Amino acid sequence: xxxxxxxxxxxxxxxxxxxxxxxxxxxxxxxxxxxxxxxxxxxxxxxxxxxxxxxxxxxxxxxxxxxxxxxxxxxxxxxxxxxxxxxxxxxxxxxxxxxxxxxxxxxxxxxxxxxxxxxxxxxxxxxxxxxxxxxxxxxxxxxxxxxxxxxxxxxxxxxxxxxxxxxxxxxxxxxxxxxxxxxxxxxxxxxxxxxxxxxxxxxxxxxxxxxxxxxxxxxxxxxxxxxxxxxxxxxxxxxxxxxxxxxxxxxxxxxxxxxxxxxxxxxxxxxxxxxx
Amino acid sequence: xxxxxxxxxxxxxxxxxxxxxxxxxxxxxxxxxxxxxxxxxxxxxxxxxxxxxxxxxxxxxxxxxxxxxxxxxxxxxxxxxxxxxxxxxxxxxxxxxxxxxxxxxxxxxxxxxxxxxxxxxxxxxxxxxxxxxxxxxxxxxxxxxxxxxxxxxxxxxxxxxxxxxxxxxxxxxxxxxxxxxxxxxxxxxxxxxxxxxxxxxxxxxxxxxxxxxxxxxxxxxxxxxxxxxxxxxxxxxxxxxxxxxxxxxxxxxxxxxxxxxxxxxxxxxxxxxxxxxxxxxxxxxxxxxxxxxxxxxxxxxxxxxxxxxxxxxx
Numbered sequence: 001x002x003x004x005x006x007x008x009x010x011x012x013x014x015x016x017x018x019x020x021x022x023x024x025x026x027x028x029x030x031x032x033x034x035x036x037x038x039x040x041x042x043x044x045x046x047x048x049x050x051x052x053x054x055x056x057x058x059x060x061x062x063x064x065x066x067x068x069x070x071x072x073x074x075x076x077x078x079x080x081x082x083x084x085x086x087x088x089x090x091x092x093x094x095x096x097x098x099x100x101x102x103x104x105x106x107x108x109x110x111x112x113x114x115x116x117x118x119x120x121x122x123x124x125x126x127x128x129x130x131x132x133x134x135x136x137x138x139x140x141x142x143x144x145x146x147x148x149x150x151x152x153x154x155x156x157x158x159x160x161x162x163x164x165x166x167x168x169x170x171x172x173x174x175x176x177x178x179x180x181x182x183x184x185x186x187x188x189x190x191x192x193x194x195x196x197x198x199x200x201x202x203x204x205x206x207x208x209x210x211x212x213x214x215x216x217x218x219x220x221x222x223x224x225x226x227x228x229x230x231x232x233x234x235x236x237x238x239x240x241x242x243x244x245x246x247x248x249x250x251x252x253x254x255x256x257x258x259x260x261x262x263x264x265x266x267x268x269x270x271x272x273x274x275x276x
Numbered sequence: 277x278x279x280x281x282x283x284x285x286x287x288x289x290x291x292x293x294x295x296x297x298x299x300x301x302x303x304x305x306x307x308x309x310x311x312x313x314x315x316x317x318x319x320x321x322x323x324x325x326x327x328x329x330x331x332x333x334x335x336x337x338x339x340x341x342x343x344x345x346x347x348x349x350x351x352x353x354x355x356x357x358x359x360x361x362x363x364x365x366x367x368x369x370x371x372x373x374x375x376x377x378x379x380x381x382x383x384x385x386x387x388x389x390x391x392x393x394x395x396x397x398x399x400x401x402x403x404x405x406x407x408x409x410x411x412x413x414x415x416x417x418x419x420x421x422x423x424x425x426x427x428x429x430x431x432x433x434x435x436x437x438x439x440x441x442x443x444x445x446x447x448x449x450x451x452x453x454x455x456x457x458x459x460x461x462x463x464x465x466x467x468x469x470x471x472x473x474x475x476x477x478x479x480x481x482x483x484x485x486x487x488x489x490x491x492x493x494x495x496x497x498x499x500x501x502x503x504x505x506x507x508x509x510x511x512x513x514x515x516x517x518x519x520x521x522x523x524x525x526x527x528x529x530x531x532x533x534x535x536x537x538x539x540x541x542x543x544x545x546x547x548x549x550x551x552x553x554x555x556x557x558x559x560x561x562x563x564x565x566x567x568x569x570x571x572x573x574x575x576x577x578x579x580x581x582x583x584x585x586x587x588x589x590x
Contacts, residue, residue, distance in 0.1 A: 057346070061345075103372075103373070104344070104373050105373055105374065111344065112340075112341070112344055112369075112373070113368070113369070113372055113373040115368070116364060116368045116369075118333075119333075119337050119340075119365060119368065119369050121337075122333070122334045122336075122337025122338045122340070122341060122365070122369070123337055123338070123340050123341035123344065123369060124341060125334075125337075125338050125341055126337070126338040126339060126340060126341020126342035126343070126344065126345065126347075126349075127341040127342070127344055127345040128341075129302075129326065129338070129341070129342060130302075130341070130342050130345030130346060130347050131345065133302070133323065133324065133347070134345075134346075152333070153331075153333040153334055153337060153365070156328075156329075156331035156333055156334035157334050157337065157338070159329070159331070160328060160329070160331070160334055160338065163329075164326070
């Protein structure tokens with residue numbers, strides 16, 4: 001896909017996120033919106049996947065370690081054709097397949113059940129080890145949050161990815177700088193992330209997480225790195241694309257009202273119009 | 277019954293059988309491979325052995341990923357670190373998505389001995405039993421361990437296997453048949469039943485022999501499969517004996533005794549005496565001395581049988 005096409009997809013994903021959360025009356029808009037460009041680039045350009053065969057053994061894997069951003073994943077999966085967009089209306093509702101956090105047993109296209117923070121990179125490593133054992137060339141992508149960096153297991157896994165030279169692992173930090181209780185730097189400072197991941201023997205790339213071209217270049221670079229995993233630190237804005245949500249910790253885990261949703265959708269439709 | 281073998285030893289040997297049989301079997305450890313006995317698999321199949329270092333959360337999380345990609349991982353460490361440190365990884369990364377991970381934990385119970393209470397898991401069965409999708413197996417000897425390991429590899433889904441450090445008597449030969457979800461009646465008696473697992477099974481058999489000399493006919497039931505529990509067998513035996521003693525190297529809260537009490541309370545109310553740790557931690561000491569001190573002996577079982585027979589007569 002071209003950059004402009006990916007921007008359009010990201011815009012559609014953002015609109016779906018808002019619509020889903022308004023209907024669900026709960027969920028996490030901020031960290032879903034901040035990850036929309038990353039997820040759009042992965043699912044619509046980067047990853048080798050087939051919506052008609054979600055369990056394809058040779059597919060690239062995606063693990064949403066920051067599982068509370070499930071709406072961004074569900075929007076991408078629906079847009080990609082893993083299931084009907086009608087399903088998005090069932091988000092978080094009893095008896096529907098779209099759980100509050102990703103559930104690989106219930107939702108086609110979800111490669112790992114996540115939500116309890118800190119666990120995704122370990123699972124990614126396991127899949128990557130299996131791929132190497134089987135002589136398969138699939139890649140494993142894991143999307144983490146910057147607040148999640150406080151989880152000890154992330155660093156256990158970071159050490160193991162490098163130890164086992166998992167160059168088929170690409171992790172991304174959606175570095176939006178906010179978590180539930182406020183700014184990440186004030187709740188539990190995880191900086192400096194670049195130096196930390198370099199010290200753990202990862203290849204590290206810093207990008208603007210809303211710059212599609214920069215993301216495409218980073219994913220391409222990751223594929224050329226041999227003998228070690230790649231971390232893409234993607235600087236993002238929490239709530240990106242909706243003016244009143246941007247950079248507001250309060251929009252971490254609160255759904256917009258019907259009126260707020262309409263305002264947000266209006267802004268996103270304007271953005272779409274500007275994209276042409 | 278002079279021959280002895282630790283269940284962890286039998287585990288190490290069973291892994292080698294599996295390694296040869298099934299290329300999808302992989303083994304992970306957390307810097308305890310010489311103690312958990314996974315090291316020999318590692319020597320024989322180095323490309324399928326992953327030492328994860330002293331990082332149990334990542335050990336179990338990585339096992340989940342391997343399983344999600346079609347492998348059959350056996351993840352090993354001491355019971356306290358698997359179930360204790362990595363509980364939530366087991367719960368959310370393994371059991372919740374029902375991934376095919378075998379948590380093969382060694383060094384359970386107080387027979388860990390000298391390392392002391394910090395290293396003696398006495399609540400692991402209770403914790404694992406409460407997790408949906410989890411199978412919980414506690415083999416009694418080397419042969420049963422071998423069969424438990426092979427059966428676990430054939431079964432699709434998460435399994436917790438509880439093994440010990442101590443050499444214990446070899447009770448069974450190849451004619452013995454373990455099956456997930458089945459209890460084994462080792463001895464038929466009509467007066468009282470001792471339902472046990474792990475190291476308590478051999479003591480139960482010895483206690484039954486001594487009690488026979490007193491004219492008390494004891495059924496001995498080996499309940500290696502704590503979950504799924506063979507409810508029908510337990511109810512059937514309890515219906516006959518009308519008195520049950522449970523025995524486990526585990527806290528009396530939440531383990532085998534609790535599981536059997538739950539079933540019998542609902543389906544066949546029966547006088548019960550539970551033998552196990554009385555809601556207390558262990559301590560450092562020689563394993564046999566600790567068993568004596570904490571009342572996990574043949575003598576304790578005989579005493580419990582007399583207690584439950586007195587209840588039965590009321």
